[in-house]
Amino acid sequence: MARESPLTLLQKELGYSFSDGGILVRALTHVSHARGDAASHNETLEFLGDAVLDLAVSDLLMRRFPDKSEGDLSKMRAALVNAGALAGKAARLDLGAPLRMGKGEERSGGRKKTSILAGAFEALIGAIYWDGGYEAARRVIEKYFADDIQEKKLGHEDYKTRLQEISQMLFHEPPVYKLVGEMGPDHEKRFVTEIFVGGKMLGRGQGRSKKQAEQEAAGMALEGLKDSAEK
Secondary structure, eight states: OOOOHHHHHHHHHOOOOSSSSHHHHHBBBBBBSSSTOOOOOOOOOHHHHHHHHHHHHHHHHHOOTTTTHHHHHHHHHHHHHHHHHHHHHHHHHTTTTOOOOOOOHHTTGGGGOHHHHHHHHHHHHHHHHHHOOHHHHHHHEEEHGGGGOGGGGGHHHHGGHHHHHHHHHHHHHEEEEEEEEEOOOGOOOOEEEEETTEEEEEEEEEEEHHHHHHHHHHHHHHHHHHHHOOO
């Protein structure tokens, strides 16, 4: 019995079958594979998918939290739709494996780069919208974001959980927290923690408890992953 292709398996996981297989291939083609030919790589689909994600996630948030202010909803959306979170979704789908990219990008570890994975996920959403319309894209987005849209998961207290998920998906290992210092008298003690993700120190936090210091370090690490993805 013949094994199913990665693209067939991907469509089954998404719950969406493309009418135009070429648009799916384009969504999974990095610019390094087709420089100079905008119609052959995924950058414009990434642009489209970014807009569709913002709309669909905003709609999901407004339905889940109808009494929240615009500012609160914006913060929630930012927590859900950012490079680190999208790269985590891409890793869950194993998008790195079927990506087409140039040899130089391949040698530099492009299949695991946060920016490339996040872009591929956005391009995939853009491709679904282009191929099947907004409702098809909205269903896929809801499938992968509905569980995240819980109030307890969208606040500062969830930095550690979010980083744990992203680290496991991108690096196949959990973040490592190291207590590196304690300052002040016992009644006003402050703890200093460093966090290592993928073998690199990405965050340093201070707090009145070890847990608080770890949360601050995790928040800094998430920002670091986001910044590196945007460069």
